[in-house]
Amino acid sequence: MEESAHVDRTLDCKGLSCPMPIIQTKKAIEAMLVGEVLEVLATDPGSVADMKSWATRTQHEFLGTVTEGAVYRHFIRKGQKESAT
Amino acid sequence: MTSDAMTVRKMSAADVFAAIASREPLFILDVRNEDAYADWRIEGPSIASQNTPYFEFLEGIDPVAGQLPPKNDAVLVVCAKEGSSQFVADLLMEAGWARVAVLAGGMRSWSEHLHPVHVSELPSGGAVYQFLRPGKGCLSYMVVCGDEAVVVDAARTFQVYLDFAEAQGWYIRNVIDTHLHADHVSGGRMLAQACGASYWLSPQDASDVHFGFEPLVDGQVLAVGDVPSLIQVVHSPGHTIGSASLIVDHACLLSGDTLFVHSIGRPDLAGQAQSLGAELRRSLYTTYKSLGSELLVLPAHFAEMSEINERGFVGARLGDLYRNNAGLNVPEESQFLKMVTENLPQQPHAYQDIRLTNMGQLMPEPDQLSEMEIGPNRCAVHG
Structure with missing residues (x-):
């Protein structure tokens, strides 16, 4: 993930544990436009694998995770189809 | 444990081990992501398990209902730390599954038992x-x-x-x-x-x-x-x-x-x-x-x-x-x-x-x- 990527919205999920980061991410991305980038801040280590797995399954583009101390910054680009399961 | 029909029962890691030791059949719905499940899961001669990640349930039960066991079957929902299994177990109970439990403390407590x-x-x-x-x-x-x-x-x-x-x-x-x-x-x-x-x-x-x-x-x-x-x-x-x-x-x-x-x-x-x-x-x-x-x-x-x-x-x-x-x-x-x-x-x-x-x-x-x-x-x- 390049630091230069444009971020359209940032969602703060710090302190939340599973399943809340994914539930809130899904809600947030539903309100965005195709192609926009969502940044999710999370502290749950489980969010790293889950965010990637969820985004891939839902046709969104998982751009990567940047770890800064105890905070994970996940970047997801909204895909064409909304949260298909 | 409780007799309240609408409350999800909790099963401890000790209960799960006792079931395995006595060869008691147990169906596990493991809702962690696929990699975590492929890497490590609860196994035993009498254990049957299925992996459907919790984020498959974000749209409710309907999209995945076809993959789930019959509503009369007992289901133990398992995740990493209990939160997501509780989320899925609540959905199952609301949708009519009657015998639903979660693993108390999730795989973390299973790891430590x-x-x-x-x-x-x-x-x-x-x-x-x-x-x-x-x-x-x-x-x-x-x-x-x-x-x-x-x-x-x-x-x-x-x-x-x-x-x-x-x-x-x-x-x-x-x-x-x-x-x-x-x-x-x-x-x-x-x-x-x-x-x-x-x-x-x-x-x-x-x-x-x-x-x-x-x-x-x-x-x-x-x-x-x-x-x-x-x-x-x-x-x-x-x-x-x-x-x-x-x-x-x-x-x-x-x-x-x-x-x-x-x-x-x-x-x-x-x-x-x-x-x-x-x-x-x-x-x-x-x-x-x-x-x-x-x-x-x-x-x-x-x-x-x-x-x-x-x-x-x-x-x-x-x-x-x-x-x-x-x-x-x-x-x-x-x-x-x-x-x-x-x-x-x-x-x-x-x-x-x-x-x-x-x-x-x-x-x-x-x-x-x-x-x-x-x-x-x-x-x-x-x-």
């Missing part, structure tokens, strides 16, 4: 207890004589040993690690500190440790209760350079990660596979052979629930292992070295950080310790 089993009385009096850690396949021990106890290869959750000893009126005087562990965080040093016991470790495994310890060396004897040499130390390098095995009252052989029931130790986790492979060969094919075939081998790991015998513990006579364990039946040394250094299974999760923690060089927070220990032990070579 310890189950004590009485293995054997000793000829000199006293007894050996094995503590099964089914989630990780780790085995630790309490050797007791009189009112004194020795704990061997303690798990990180050391309070279990303190409580067990206290309930019986025993004092833990000595705590031993058979080697510097790479698959789990040792509770040995903390346990020793908590009860004022001596902590023993091989000096050869402890060259980089940041704490004091009593040196565990070949030929040494330890008194337990009023029996002066109840425990004898046998140096058995291979899995690590300092690996020790403990002969207890000429009856049991605590073999650490040198020899398991269905497999043998792997020599590569300390970064010296070639030289340690040759040491492992000598320990298994020469040193152990001279110890007596009637010894009951009690290892530090098991890989499958099927290794638990009808008496509820993992162990076998040394003579039987020389007949049945493939790793003890490789005639050529070159073939043996190839087997223990090539095509080895994946290394244990976070094993480098676990080694550094066990050396006292890293001091992770409790949450990090749990994360580091996730997954199976992977300390064996299956011949």
